[in-house]
Amino acid sequence: MLLKMSRVWIYLLFQFLIAISLCHLKNVPAGSQQSFKNGLFNFYHSLILADGKETTIHLLKDIPKRYYFILREDRAPIPFTVTVTPCDVPIEWSILVHKTSTNFLGKTAHGNYDTQDISKSQKIPNSVSTVFNYKGNSAETYVGMTSFSAIYLIEFLSTERDTHITVYLTSDITSGHLYPELPMDPLIDVVGIGHTVVTLAWKHSPSVLQHKENIQYCILVNEKHNYKSLCVAETAIRSSGIKLPPTLSLSLSPDLLDSQQVMIVSKQELSVINKLNNGEVRQICMGTMNTYTVTNLSPSTQYYFDIFVVNLLTNASAAYTGTFARTLEEPDPKVTELKDGKIIHLTLDKKNWKFYNLQYQAKHKRVQFTFWSCSGQISVQITRNRKIVASENFAGLRLFSLKGKLMDTYLVQVRSVEQSNTSVKVQVSSHIHKPLFSALPDSLKIKSFSKLRTCNSVTIAWLGPQKQSKYCVYKKRIEEDQVWTEVRSTDRCSGPESRNKYEKVLCKYFYDRNLQRAVATETIKGLDAGTLYLFGVCLIGPSGIPVRYHSRVVKTRKKC
Numbered sequence: 001m002l003l004k005m006s007r008v009w010i011y012l013l014f015q016f017l018i019a020i021s022l023c024h025l026k027n028v029p030a031g032s033q034q035s036f037k038n039g040l041f042n043f044y045h046s047l048i049l050a051d052g053k054e055t056t057i058h059l060l061k062d063i064p065k066r067y068y069f070i071l072r073e074d075r076a077p078i079p080f081t082v083t084v085t086p087c088d089v090p091i092e093w094s095i096l097v098h099k100t101s102t103n104f105l106g107k108t109a110h111g112n113y114d115t116q117d118i119s120k121s122q123k124i125p126n127s128v129s130t131v132f133n134y135k136g137n138s139a140e141t142y143v144g145m146t147s148f149s150a151i152y153l154i155e156f157l158s159t160e161r162d163t164h165i166t167v168y169l170t171s172d173i174t175s176g177h178l179y180p181e182l183p184m185d186p187l188i189d190v191v192g193i194g195h196t197v198v199t200l201a202w203k204h205s206p207s208v209l210q211h212k213e214n215i216q217y218c219i220l221v222n223e224k225h226n227y228k229s230l231c232v233a234e235t236a237i238r239s240s241g242i243k244l245p246p247t248l249s250l251s252l253s254p255d256l257l258d259s260q261q262v263m264i265v266s267k268q269e270l271s272v273i274n275k276l277n278n279g280e281v282r283q284i285c286m287g288t289m290n291t292y293t294v295t296n297l298s299p300s301t302q303y304y305f306d307i308f309v310v311n312l313l314t315n316a317s318a319a320y321t322g323t324f325a326r327t328l329e330e331p332d333p334k335v336t337e338l339k340d341g342k343i344i345h346l347t348l349d350k351k352n353w354k355f356y357n358l359q360y361q362a363k364h365k366r367v368q369f370t371f372w373s374c375s376g377q378i379s380v381q382i383t384r385n386r387k388i389v390a391s392e393n394f395a396g397l398r399l400f401s402l403k404g405k406l407m408d409t410y411l412v413q414v415r416s417v418e419q420s421n422t423s424v425k426v427q428v429s430s431h432i433h434k435p436l437f438s439a440l441p442d443s444l445k446i447k448s449f450s451k452l453r454t455c456n457s458v459t460i461a462w463l464g465p466q467k468q469s470k471y472c473v474y475k476k477r478i479e480e481d482q483v484w485t486e487v488r489s490t491d492r493c494s495g496p497e498s499r500n501k502y503e504k505v506l507c508k509y510f511y512d513r514n515l516q517r518a519v520a521t522e523t524i525k526g527l528d529a530g531t532l533y534l535f536g537v538c539l540i541g542p543s544g545i546p547v548r549y550h551s552r553v554v555k556t557r558k559k560c
Contacts, residue, residue: 049154054168054178054316059091059158066155071146071171080171082154083141083179087231089160090137095144098128098151138228139319146171166231168316180207180215180309180318188307188323192293195328198303199293202320205309208288214313218285220306221294226322227306237281285310299330335359338412343427343545345493348378348416355415362408364430369400369412372547374493376422381413393417396492397440397547401432425493425545441465441518446537446552455529455560462537462549464510464518472496472507473522474536483553486534495546496538530558 049055049067059065071080084093132142146152156165168178183203192199200219208215220233227233286292297303307320338344338360346356360367371380373395382390382400385408390400402410416422441463452459464471478486491498496507505524512518527533533556537549 049167049169052170052172052178054166054314056164056166057156058164059156059162061158061161064155064157066153067167069152069154069169071152077145078171079143079145080169081141081143083139083168084134084156085139085166085229085231086137086163087165087229087235088137088163089158090135091163091165092133092135092157092159094130094134094155095132095142096128096130096153096155097146098153137232164235178311178314179316180205180311182309182318182320186320188305188320190305190323190325191291193325193328195299195330196297197293197295198297198305198325198327199291200305200307200323201291202307204288204290205318207309207311208290212288214311216285216287216310216312217289217292218283218308218310218317219292219294220308221282221284221297222280222304223301224304226304226324227319228322229319230308230310230317233281233306297327299327302326335411338426338428341427341429341431343425345423345425346414347421347423348414349421355413358412358414358426360410360412360428362404362406362410362430365405366401366403366432367410367428367430368432369402369410370425370427370429371398371400371414372396372425372493373398374423374425374491376416376418378422378424379413379415379417383411384408386411396444423491423493440539440541440547444547444549446535446549448535448552448554452523453554453557455557456527457523457525458527458533458535458554458556459521459523460535460537460552460554461519461521464512464520465539465541466511466513466518467542468509468511469542470507470509470540471520472538472540473505473524474499474503474538475505475524475527476500476503476534476536477528478532478534478553480532483532483534487551487553490536490548490551492548493546494548495540499536499538527556529556529560531556 047067049069051069051071055067057065057067071078082095084091131144134140134142154167170178182205185203187202189201190198191201202217205215205217208217218230220227220230227236282294284292284294294303294305302324303326304322304324306322308317309320310317335357336344336359338358340360340363344358348355369382369390371378371394377393377395379393380391380398380400381388382402384402384404389402392398410428412426412428414424414426443463445462447461449459449461460473462471476486496504506522510520524533524535533554535552535554539547539549541547
């Protein structure tokens, strides 16, 4: 009904404009036809649609919005295109054309206006007709042909809610397209599915083949639905409360990303993960490759995949037809039986979603689980008779003392929470009065003293246990660019056998029943001035299991 009323309004408006022009036409010189026609709509400049420029238009619910355009006046018909991209909800839009009499806007054979012809033109009805009508939320393009005697109007209407759209009008089809072209078959093929990966393939965009340096492909991955355009995806993410960069597809600077976004950069791709309340939207831009394997997905989960071809010069994009796929179910892992008092060493692989299920049947009411993370952070969940009794992420040593009933069944799941591989030592024991690491102090940090640091010596200290234990001190000369790698790669479970014999400084026994005085100190001499050293301490307790303290990097003084 609104569109029908709008067309009546349009017709009356054009009649009004023509009537005004006829009243003034007698005073218009013959050589002023162009300026007269350009001035006809001066009052409505705010509603004129620009040629060759993308325009963002905001629509209010149930309120039509109209834009005019008059293309350049060649005598030969000229082609033009109009592309409208809804950025949220479906909209209605129509293109209407007003064709005037050639006597009104034309010239006589002598090149002057003829008042007799003008008088006749009043009797010739003007024609307003709809040449295109569309309703939906997909990007749609109209291709038409026009001449100098036609005035066009585009009407937009949103009946669901306030929204915004983008509109691109061009009559210059020889200078290239603002929007990248899609292939004849813009489908995405799912060519491989795994437990945590999906491989996609698609046909190349003609724009990529012609302008390879200015075009790239971007993939959007999420668990909810497909997006018909980057404009729609950007609106959906913004509506969730996340502050986005100005352009979703091309804002690659980490300075523009807030705390709810994660940027992952590799050699040939950039991935931005937008954290939403109900999931995440992952964006991956990978250049001009037309095959890609999406990794780090969850098993037995349905994902939706959208591919966009993006013009790097204009930020404009075109959408392939979206697809979806469900990752394979993770096979039930093998359950390993835990034996009372026995230590097992597990290697965890985050990349391949490797985790272990361990089972133990209690021989006593009280049991103690000991986990010693050799490197990195791990996740541990313990269930008793199918009810969770402990769940925690941690690095280093963690003990869980639990009380239940005889013959209770405990199931332990251990996995890595980091991207790199890690390992962990696990023990369960019903003899809680004989813990695996009874000799461990409260802290495993090594402290250095700046005032006791010289050009050739460094003094370090560490907490000792209440029971007699053996300590070995090691030093290693390193460079500035090796600090992070050396500290990160330390295996806290490795013993003296893993160290180079030239790194050992000394070994000694130490203990003190008073924990407040159980502090061991050592001054390492014979060092080089202005040099970085990595110091380590290894504890070997009564159980014979080696435990490394956290490494300490100290630089000797350059001048003394």
